[in-house]
Amino acid sequence: MKTRLILLIAAASTLGLAAPAVAGETPAAVAADAQEKPVTQALNNSVAANVQTTDAINAANQNQYELDRAAYRAATAVRREKMAIDDEAYARQQAAYADAMAAWRIQTDDCKRGHQKACNAPTPVPADFY
Numbered sequence: 001m002k003t004r005l006i007l008l009i010a011a012a013s014t015l016g017l018a019a020p021a022v023a024g025e026t027p028a029a030v031a032a033d034a035q036e037k038p039v040t041q042a043l044n045n046s047v048a049a050n051v052q053t054t055d056a057i058n059a060a061n062q063n064q065y066e067l068d069r070a071a072y073r074a075a076t077a078v079r080r081e082k083m084a085i086d087d088e089a090y091a092r093q094q095a096a097y098a099d100a101m102a103a104w105r106i107q108t109d110d111c112k113r114g115h116q117k118a119c120n121a122p123t124p125v126p127a128d129f130y
Helices: 002-015 027-112 116-120
Strands: none
Touching: 027 116
């Protein structure tokens, strides 16, 4: 079979006839390709448009994702700042309470030693030590 095709191609080229570009390419196949080519091109164009649309959607989604991450980082920074302020306030409250307790112990010791002024003094209030 191969030998015959080679002989036919050789004979066609000797006679000046054009040989088909691809083995098995008949005029009917060429006509079918010509008819299918616009359909194939339309399908390819549709796929390309879908790819562009998908790329645009992905870009928008990525942009929103970055905005969401930035918002999270900002909210986290605000929360950290508030926690630091709360920690400072808590530390001041602890120190004020400890100072009030120390003053109360001194006052109690003075009262036990007979100092009437210490016995009559009001109990120390932590808020006075802020």
